[in-house]
Structures are given as C-alpha cells and as structure tokens.
Amino acid sequence: MYAEKVYEKLEKIEILLEKYNISRKKILTFKEASAFLDIKESYLYQLTSKKQIPHYRPRGRKLYFKKSELESWILENRQLTTCELKSKAVDFITKNPTLKPKTTWTKTSLN
Numbered sequence: 447m448y449a450e451k452v453y454e455k456l457e458k459i460e461i462l463l464e465k466y467n468i469s470r471k472k473i474l475t476f477k478e479a480s481a482f483l484d485i486k487e488s489y490l491y492q493l494t495s496k497k498q499i500p501h502y503r504p505r506g507r508k509l510y511f512k513k514s515e516l517e518s519w520i521l522e523n524r525q526l527t528t529c530e531l532k533s534k535a536v537d538f539i540t541k542n543p544t545l546k547p548k549t550t551w552t553k554t555s556l557n
Contacts, residue, residue: 468482472512472514473511473512476490476491476508476511478511479509479511479516482513500515500516500519
C-alpha cells in the first residue's frame with residue numbers, strides 16, 4: 447500500500463518535471479509538441495502530413511517544432527464574443543445602406 451502511494455507520487459513528479467522542462471525549451475520534439483498541445487500523437491502526425499501546423503524536418507527524419515510558432519498556431523482563428531459579433535453586424539449594416547433590413551437595428555436592440 448505504502449509503495450503504491452510512493453510510486454503514484456513519483457509518477458506525478460515525473461509528469462511535473464517533464465512539463466517544466468518543456469516550458470523552458472524553445473525547440474520541441476514530436477512527443478514534447480504533442481504533450482505541449484495536449485493532443486494525441488496520431489493527430490499531430492496528421493496535422494504535419496497535411497502541412498497544417500508549422501514544423502521542421504531536418505535531413506528528412508525527425509520532426510521538430512518551434513514552441514513560439516506552436517503558441518501562435520494555437521491562437522489562430524480567435525472566436526469573437528457574442529457582443530463583438532453583434533457590434534460587427536450593426537457596423538456592417540450601417541455601412542452598407544443598400545443591405546439594410548426593413549426594421550431598424552441598433553446596438554441596444556440586439557442586446
């Protein structure tokens with residue numbers, strides 16, 4: 447019983463150390479990138495084979511990733527909030543009078 451608890455704690459320490467080491471690195475291996483992105487390795491392989499994620503393959507072998515590029519990739523395609531979407535809709539309608547609907551819209555009426 448005691449040995450199992452010690453083993454569990456050691457596993458947790460190993461995971462924390464691995465995360466700490468990844469956080470300090472600028473270049474990540476394939477496995478590290480998968481852990482950093484919190485995605486399965488098979489999915490990361492799909493992304494690289496489809497060239498949907500920035501990566502490097504020196505000498506055509508192992509895959510490497512720049513951590514800063516992965517961070518930028520994660521932040522692509524930001525989703526607008528409902529408030530931002532409503533504001534953009536009102537701005538679009540007011541700037542394009544020929545597309546105005548028959549009813550009058552204001553920012554307050556959309557809330």
